[in-house]
Amino acid sequence: MILETELLGRITIPEEDVITLPEGLLGFPEQKHYIIATLLDYPHFSCLQCVDDPDISFIAVDPRMIIEDYQLVLSDADKQDLQLQDINTALILVMVVLHPDPQNITANLMGPIVINPDRKIGKQIVITNSQYSLKYKLYSQTAPKAG
Amino acid sequence: MTGVLVLSRKKNEAIVIDGKIEIRVLEIKGDTVRLGVMAPDAVKVYRQEIHAAIMQENLQAQVSSHNLAVLKELQLKIKQSEEK
Numbered sequence: 001m002i003l004e005t006e007l008l009g010r011i012t013i014p015e016e017d018v019i020t021l022p023e024g025l026l027g028f029p030e031q032k033h034y035i036i037a038t039l040l041d042y043p044h045f046s047c048l049q050c051v052d053d054p055d056i057s058f059i060a061v062d063p064r065m066i067i068e069d070y071q072l073v074l075s076d077a078d079k080q081d082l083q084l085q086d087i088n089t090a091l092i093l094v095m096v097v098l099h100p101d102p103q104n105i106t107a108n109l110m111g112p113i114v115i116n117p118d119r120k121i122g123k124q125i126v127i128t129n130s131q132y133s134l135k136y137k138l139y140s141q142t143a144p145k146a147g
Numbered sequence: 148m149t150g151v152l153v154l155s156r157k158k159n160e161a162i163v164i165d166g167k168i169e170i171r172v173l174e175i176k177g178d179t180v181r182l183g184v185m186a187p188d189a190v191k192v193y194r195q196e197i198h199a200a201i202m203q204e205n206l207q208a209q210v211s212s213h214n215l216a217v218l219k220e221l222q223l224k225i226k227q228s229e230e231k
Contacts, residue, residue, distance in 0.1 A: 006211055007215065026198065026202040026205050027202035027206050028205065039215075039218075041218075041219075042219075042222045044225050057209065058205075058208045059215070059218065060208075080189075097207045098208075098215070098217050098218065100217055102217060102218075102224075105218070105221055108201065108205075108208070110197070110201060111201040111205070126191070126197060134200055134201070134204060135204070
């Protein structure tokens, strides 16, 4: 499948890589198909590229890269929707909101997108009972490790 | 959705939605109402503002080729912190 995207240009995507989000993302209920693309210049980040609308692209990051013990508890219904037995096998991404000032680039740790990589099904989960921030500042939190 | 159903409930009274969701008024104190929601696991219940806030973040997270370069400095910093 060939996609003319604004962000990544013209890309060829294998159909088997397409991930289906049956409920879409919050605010994007109609767009249900995405691919995860690698950004060569920014290897720590991923691009969540919409297949249904090539003009819709997001930057995302694995929250476990930001917070080592990022915890996510799925309800039985979530597990059923994702056909997922073990959360450790899931791919987890959180949305990154860019800002001209790098200090103000944030990640939304409250609304992770959980993907079953085997079944290619994904879902945005809303975490309500945690201390995770909606606007987690990435720059100030990636402080060089002590030493 | 067709219009808004408006009804009055007293403390300890409830409404039932679709035969499986029960919302009960537990307490009324000033302008705060405490509600108890009983619903099957598959039914997601959130405070409306949380839902709206995540939707807002998603909308803001949309990115175009024009603003991608702002990641440069952050990427560099992450790389440096890993090397330390």
